Amino acid sequence: MFLSCSPVRKAPKDTGSKRRLSPQRLEEHASLLVVQALSARKAYRPIGWLALVLYDLDTHRPPGASRADARSNIAAIAAILASSADWGSGRRSRPGRQVTAGLTGRCEKTVTRHLALLEARGLTEGNAAGQLLTKQQRVDVQADPDATADQRARWTNRAEWRLLIPDWTREITDEEIWPYIEQAAALLDDLAAPARAGRAVDNPADPVVDNRPGQPAPSLNVPPSITPQVLTCVPVRRSSFSLPPTVDNVPDGASPVAVETEQKGGALRLSPTRRGSRGSRGRLAPGVVRLAREMVTDDRFPYTRGPNDILPIAGVLHARKLGRWTIEDLVAEAELRLAECHKSMVTVAKAPASYTAWLLAKAVPDEPPAQIAAALAESARADLIARVHRQSSQWHQREQHRVDATASEGGRAARALVDELAARRHHRKLAGARRYDEISRDLDTPADGTVTS
Numbered sequence: 001m002f003l004s005c006s007p008v009r010k011a012p013k014d015t016g017s018k019r020r021l022s023p024q025r026l027e028e029h030a031s032l033l034v035v036q037a038l039s040a041r042k043a044y045r046p047i048g049w050l051a052l053v054l055y056d057l058d059t060h061r062p063p064g065a066s067r068a069d070a071r072s073n074i075a076a077i078a079a080i081l082a083s084s085a086d087w088g089s090g091r092r093s094r095p096g097r098q099v100t101a102g103l104t105g106r107c108e109k110t111v112t113r114h115l116a117l118l119e120a121r122g123l124t125e126g127n128a129a130g131q132l133l134t135k136q137q138r139v140d141v142q143a144d145p146d147a148t149a150d151q152r153a154r155w156t157n158r159a160e161w162r163l164l165i166p167d168w169t170r171e172i173t174d175e176e177i178w179p180y181i182e183q184a185a186a187l188l189d190d191l192a193a194p195a196r197a198g199r200a201v202d203n204p205a206d207p208v209v210d211n212r213p214g215q216p217a218p219s220l221n222v223p224p225s226i227t228p229q230v231l232t233c234v235p236v237r238r239s240s241f242s243l244p245p246t247v248d249n250v251p252d253g254a255s256p257v258a259v260e261t262e263q264k265g266g267a268l269r270l271s272p273t274r275r276g277s278r279g280s281r282g283r284l285a286p287g288v289v290r291l292a293r294e295m296v297t298d299d300r301f302p303y304t305r306g307p308n309d310i311l312p313i314a315g316v317l318h319a320r321k322l323g324r325w326t327i328e329d330l331v332a333e334a335e336l337r338l339a340e341c342h343k344s345m346v347t348v349a350k351a352p353a354s355y356t357a358w359l360l361a362k363a364v365p366d367e368p369p370a371q372i373a374a375a376l377a378e379s380a381r382a383d384l385i386a387r388v389h390r391q392s393s394q395w396h397q398r399e400q401h402r403v404d405a406t407a408s409e410g411g412r413a414a415r416a417l418v419d420e421l422a423a424r425r426h427h428r429k430l431a432g433a434r435r436y437d438e439i440s441r442d443l444d445t446p447a448d449g450t451v452t453s
Contacts, residue, residue, distance in 0.1 A: 003031055003034065003194045006027065006030075006194070007027075007030040007034045007102075007103060007194045007195075008026060008030045008102040009102065009103065009104065010102065010105035011023065011026065011102055012098055012101035012106075012107055012108050013107060013108075021096075021098050021099070026099065026102050029096065030099055030103055031194075031195075033080060033083055033095055033099060033191075034103075034191065034192055034194050035195050036084060037079070037080075037083035037191040037192040037195070038195045039087075040083040040087055040188055041185065041188040041189060041192055043087040043088075044226065044229045044232070044233045045090065045233045046085070046087050046188070047181060047184045047185050047188065047226065047230050048165075048181070048184075048230045048231075048233040048234040049078075049090060049123075049163050049165065049234075050075075050078055050082050050184035050187060050188070051177055051180040051181045052123065052165065052169060052180075052234060053074070053075065053078040053123055053184075054075055054180040054183050055172070055177055055180045056121055056123065057074060057075065058071070062117065062120075062121060064113065064114075064117045065117065070114075073104060073106060073110065073114060074114045075187055076103075076104045076187065077100055077104060077111060077118075078187075079184075079187040079188055079190075079191050080095045080099075080100050080104070080191065081093045081095060081124065081163060082188070083095075083188065083191060083192075085161070085162075090162060090163035090164070091127075091162045091163075092160060092162075093124075093160065093161040093162065093163060094159065094161070095158075096158045096159075097111050097115075097158075097159070115159075115161070119161075121166075122164060122166040122168075123163070124161045124162065126159060126160070126161055127160045127162055165234060165235065169234055169235055169236060170235050170236070170237060171237070172237065173236060173237045173238075173239040174231050174236050174238060176236075177231070178227050178231070181226065181227050181230050181231075182227070185226060284311075284314050284318050287324060288317040288318045288322065289310070291314075291322070291323070291325060291326075291330070292310045292313040292314035292317060293310055294327045295313055295330060295356070296309055296310055296313070298327055298331075300331050301330075301334075301345075302345070302346075303346050303348060303349040303352050305352060309352045309353065313352065313353050316353050316356050316357045316360065317356075317360075320360055320363055322360070322365055324368070325363075325368045325371075326368065326371065328371075329368035329370040330360070331370070332369035332370045332373070333360055333363050334359040334360070336362075336369065337360070337361065338359075
């Protein structure tokens with residue numbers, strides 16, 4: 001097998017295993033896995049499973065994967081598992097710890113630890129531990145019609161893994177998983193890079209093909225996104241998000257003449273068969289697709305004709321950078337446009353996308369009208385509440401002052417009454433004393449008027 005370079009980055013250290021692969025055997029097994037990765041890149045289930053691994057590592061950061069280099073190593077090992085397994089069922093993944101360590105340039109203990117982490121996260125399941133084959137097992141392998149030539153030559157049984165899709169996959173949406181699909185495809189591309197610049201098959205007479213990643217295609221065509229096909233292989237929740245294939249310069253609407261010309265095979269201005277410069281490229285943002293879908297199903301836009309208008313209208317929204325707007329913003333902007341022109345909204349339009357472009361001709365991406373109105377209303381409501389609280393606080397202060405003043409007047413009256421009672425008591429004491437003195441003098445004075453000593 002001819003490869004552009006050796007797929008083994010670093011031969012693992014001898015750990016005292018009973019069965020050690022020679023450098024030549026390690027190179028052969030690594031080359032086989034690289035070629036399998038080249039084919040696994042064209043399948044959708046390995047990419048979907050690998051995207052789930054990347055999503056779980058990036059979202060939950062489990063113990064053992066908190067560092068970026070650890071997550072990178074785990075992702076590389078998961079790519080090797082995905083390439084070795086059956087691409088339809090995810091079973092019989094047997095890359096081997098030595099081969100995996102050689103492909104990743106890490107030691108076997110690191111590979112074992114990361115494999116255990118993937119199994120603990122419910123993404124893999126170990127079906128059989130690696131051990132030396134007995135004599136009878138070697139005979140069974142030789143007699144097994146499904147065993148390949150490489151498997152018949154094995155003297156050791158590699159650890160076998162099954163790639164699982166956990167139950168929590170049903171709780172995530174396609175909008176949350178789609179960024180990791182392209183990363184998963186890039187991982188398989190990196191793993192298969194040594195096989196992309198080699199010969200097509202093992203025959204030395206075959207011409208060398210050079211299809212390494214990063215080189216532009218001779219036809220200047222952008223390959224369609226694989227995300228829609230991969231999403232059919234994982235049981236995620238289907239939300240309003242829908243990622244369409246790559247769209248080049250979406251027109252504002254297909255006229256009947258253009259449709260008829262396309263059916264007859266004529267070349268349009270934006271025909272995919274036309275060569276040469278075709279302007280800027282880029283897939284539509286998820287927000288504009290969701291917004292266009294809401295427009296098509298909203299009764300306030302009666303001129304739309306159904307799902308066929310989603311992509312053209314999404315192209316209009318994408319061109320005006322309205323991905324962060326809401327359906328209420330579009331309704332408000334359309335009403336403003338119609339009010340300025342003293343018109344009413346049509347119910348039938350030959351080109352709904354073109355009519356949408358006219359309605360949103362003066363739209364400013366950073367000034368969504370409905371959101372601004374809602375923010376102003378919320379601000380006015382907050383100001384009203386603050387003013388009411390402030391007035392209520394002032395009323396309470398005035399009441400408190402009145403109560404304090406009333407309490408002060410009552411206190412002064414009470415103190416005056418106490419003082420008056422005290423004065424009366426004092427006068428009574430004085431009067432009693434004087435009366436006592438008078439009686440005493442009367443008793444001490446004789447009838448003849450003489451005073452006794």
